[in-house]
Amino acid sequence: MSATIVRLKASITLPVEAESLSPDRFAGLRQEEVAALPILYGRRWLTLGDLFEVEGDGSEEIVLEGDLRHVKRIGQRMSRGRINVHGDVGMHLGAEMRGGEIIVHGNVDAWAGAQMAGGLLRVHGNAGPMLGAAYPGETRGMRGGVILVEGDAGPRAGERMRRGLIVVRGNLGAFAGVRMIAGSIVVFGTLGARAGAGMKRGTIVALGGLTDGLLPTFRYACAYRPTFLCFYLRRLRGWGLPVTPEQIEGVFHRYTGDITTLGKGEILVYDQRERAI
Amino acid sequence: MRINGVEIEDTFAEAFKMWGTRLIITAINRQWAQTAAQATTGFATSGIGCGCEAGIERELPPEETPDGRPGISVLFFVTSRKQMEKQLLLRVGQGVMTCPTTACYSGLSAEEHVDVGGKLRYFGDGFQSSKRLEGRRLWRIPVMEGEFLIDERFGIQKAVGGGNFLILGKSVETALAAAEAAVAAMREVEGVVMPFPGGIVRSGSKVGSRYKFLTASTNTAYCPTLRGQVESALPEGVNAVLEIVVNGLTEDAVREAMRVGIEAACRSGIMRISAGNYGGTLGQYQIPLRELWQ
Structure with missing residues (x-):
């Protein structure tokens, strides 16, 4: 089945809530039925066809084109299929998604992958704040799946994260993994200030050093070679991330915390001076 | 003829129906992977006398192992699923976990499984932690030399x-x-x-x-x-x-x-x-x- 191409007709300034841009909603629909799906434009309900050109019948593969910076909630709660986005995307992309893939050839705004439970979200540009985080009032953020960001990511990535993997190839903003419950965050660039504040369990891996040191509520444990990281980093290399043999076999300094809470979280800082055996 | x-x-x-499984044992170098494999498959010549039958299948180059370190694949054979779990717990616990720098992975994609890492983890006394990636759950058990890494479940199949x-x-x-x-x-x-x-x-x-x-x-x-x-x-x-x-x-x-x-x-x-x-x-x-x- 060929992909359904959805193209923005003209630039927009009002926010668009487009939960219907999802393979779950598109699958099995004819082209005119896809165009009739509802979207919220500002405070008015419109149809998809009012703002977007739709090519092809509904399928589990969607290609989105245009300046989508004001289009929010694309792929929200999706469970299957694939969305390819060519351009920048608005907030809540892939929030609460449970399966499938979203590939973005551009930047994404805040709350991408928020409370995500499964699937793959790959961003070839930068990500805004609250990547994979929990919405206010919620106890758990990301709870499964994988988020890969080729650029930088904003503050509070992985807030209250419960499970899953967030990988940022560039730099990661402040408060990464704040109140993290479990899961893993890997950053190839620098790790921002106050990482892991209030974290109970989980792992934050800093491959490119620290912006501003660690909180005093993290205690130094040891320098060692975590075998599980060999497993993880090899998998990341399989996803095309620039993992070096030195990183796979390298020495990491382990800090545990946050001792203001359970204290079973860890921050692993790659020692770029230590050479592997 | x-x-x-x-x-x-x-x-x-x-020949007889049995249950079989494959373990992949890795270590910092080939020597220690071999040592762990030999210890784990030692005294495993007959199911009646030893509880299981086991042996080394082959050496694995680093590029073929889950963590990129030198490895050995070993096969175990027993007469029942229950016996498989019992034997793996004993043999991995005593033969692999004790051996410096080793890790132990399931080497069989199968519909049926036995729980090994999920039970050995209690050796971590509350400080064990798990990592789950793409449906695979690994347990990290703190040991005096670092961490012992083991798959939670090991695939088994009729053999x-x-x-x-x-x-x-x-x-x-x-x-x-x-x-x-x-x-x-x-x-x-x-x-x-x-x-x-x-x-x-x-x-x-x-x-x-x-x-x-x-x-x-x-x-x-x-x-x-x-x-x-x-x-x-x-x-x-x-x-x-x-x-x-x-x-x-x-x-x-x-x-x-x-x-x-x-x-x-x-x-x-x-x-x-x-x-x-x-x-x-x-x-x-x-x-x-x-x-x-x-």
Whole structure:
């Protein structure tokens, strides 16, 4: 089945809530039925066809084109299929998604992958704040799946994260993994200030050093070679991330915390001076 | 039927249904992976006497292991799922976890599993932690040298145990040389192990004994020293017999291993290739020797 191409007709300034841009909603629909799906434009309900050109019948593969910076909630709660986005995307992309893939050839705004439970979200540009985080009032953020960001990511990535993997190839903003419950965050660039504040369990891996040191509520444990990281980093290399043999076999300094809470979280800082055996 | 002038007896090997699994043991270098593999598969020659049958399948280069370190794949065979979990817990816990720098992974994609890492984790005394990636859950157990990493679940599948053949030689030297050649050839076959020491058995057994407390005893018909005392199965000129037992993850793998093993064993000084069976009354598989080439 060929992909359904959805193209923005003209630039927009009002926010668009487009939960219907999802393979779950598109699958099995004819082209005119896809165009009739509802979207919220500002405070008015419109149809998809009012703002977007739709090519092809509904399928589990969607290609989105245009300046989508004001289009929010694309792929929200999706469970299957694939969305390819060519351009920048608005907030809540892939929030609460449970399966499938979203590939973005551009930047994404805040709350991408928020409370995500499964699937793959790959961003070839930068990500805004609250990547994979929990919405206010919620106890758990990301709870499964994988988020890969080729650029930088904003503050509070992985807030209250419960499970899953967030990988940022560039730099990661402040408060990464704040109140993290479990899961893993890997950053190839620098790790921002106050990482892991209030974290109970989980792992934050800093491959490119620290912006501003660690909180005093993290205690130094040891320098060692975590075998599980060999497993993880090899998998990341399989996803095309620039993992070096030195990183796979390298020495990491382990800090545990946050001792203001359970204290079973860890921050692993790659020692770029230590050479592997 | 003859191969290189050696008679292939018109008989069959009797093999049994078992459960099998593959473990991948890695370590900082090849030596320590080998040490752990040997410790874990040691004293695992027969299910009755040792609780399981196990052996080293092959060495794995770093690029073939989950963590990119040198590794060894080992196969385990038991008669029940419950026994598999019990044996793996004991053997991985004592043979792999204790060995410096090792990690242990499931090497079999199967529908059925046994819980190993999920139980060994309690050794971590509350400080164990798990990592889950793409549906695979690994446990990190803190140990004095760092961490022991192990898969939570290990895939198991129905397998075949007890494939065998007997090498009847003119002397112990010729029989042993033929058996060594056979084992070397069989080790190239994927999915099989020869669980006895060096892959070779000299104390083949028959069912039953004159002693009530024994269920199996020496295979008198194949003992050359008893030729004048019992009904012997040995042709004239045979003075030594060695057996090779092979277990495999599939019947095809067992058959292939037997075929290449017998071909390698058919050499000067060997008079006949035979096989052990119980008249077809015990095992679920019958592997006729001569059909191996059909």
